[in-house]
Amino acid sequence: MADNRENLTIHIKEDWCKGCGICIAFCPKQVLGFNENGKVTMLDRENCIKCGMCQLRCPDFAIFLGGKE
């Protein structure tokens, strides 16, 4: 989805995540999961293809591709 995927990585804003599970269920690479607070967490950053589908379907703006910090 973004032009310069090399420099992008998934960011999670845990405070805004409501734990609905949409991003986890429909991630094509199944790299996301729940943490002990019932919020989303990145389990396998290596295998994330940065397709951005999690970002497009998150109703809460809590997961997105952004620059590496």
Added chain:
Amino acid sequence: MNHPLVENYFRIDKFPHIWCPGCGHGIIMASIARAIEKLGLDKDKVCVVSGIGCSSRAPGYMDFNTLHTTHGRALAFATGVKLANPELEVIVISGDGDLSAIGGNHLIHAARRNIGLTTICFNNNIYGMTGGQYSPTTPTHDKGTTAPYGNIDKPFDITQLAIGAGATYAAKTTVYHVNQMDKFIESAIKHKGFSLVEAISICPTYYGRKNKKGSVVDMMTFLKDSFVDHKVAEKLPAEKKEGKFLMGEFINKIEPEYTELYDGIIESLKK
């Protein structure tokens, strides 16, 4: 770091928003902002108008000119905004109850006039805000607090209703099919004349719970599996179409737009 869309197009101090976990409305709201971004519209030239309902809370979060009006009347207010300021991109956000029950008359007449408004219907098949009463789009036999033994009404197909009334752009999609939703909303905004995108949303809290539709993910999976593009469906054998709902772009044609006709009358009288 924040979501890039939130930084640019939303009132960040209002977040996190009030919608329930897994409510589809947030997905549609984001799609509208992405379409505006893609079209490169000047934020000051966009006006987002809503009625009352969970869906109608959206403009409160969106950083444009915004109007949160009364239940069912979003299109009436928007008609006034558009006639007074034809240069504005006026986008109406309206729930299935807001748009097709109390506001149904405004819908058919806005469509009939072909006025240049873009209407995005957040259709979750229920009155979410008031606790799950059935709406004109609740499927027959489904339950609501006002239909505890099942709804006996036939549901409206809002897209076909708008087309029947004269809409010149109408499309239907779902919160699962986000890429398609982005495309349709973009086309609807660009369209000159009355345009409608019926975005099928999910209300896990009331519609989902009352009708035993399972988890948020189950409700999204249902959308994924049950909606087919009508152009694809044409080529499918009858047995594969059973139980499916049609989505896609259903009409896209050019006809004279209302505010232009109105300005034409004013100009003709000046001579």
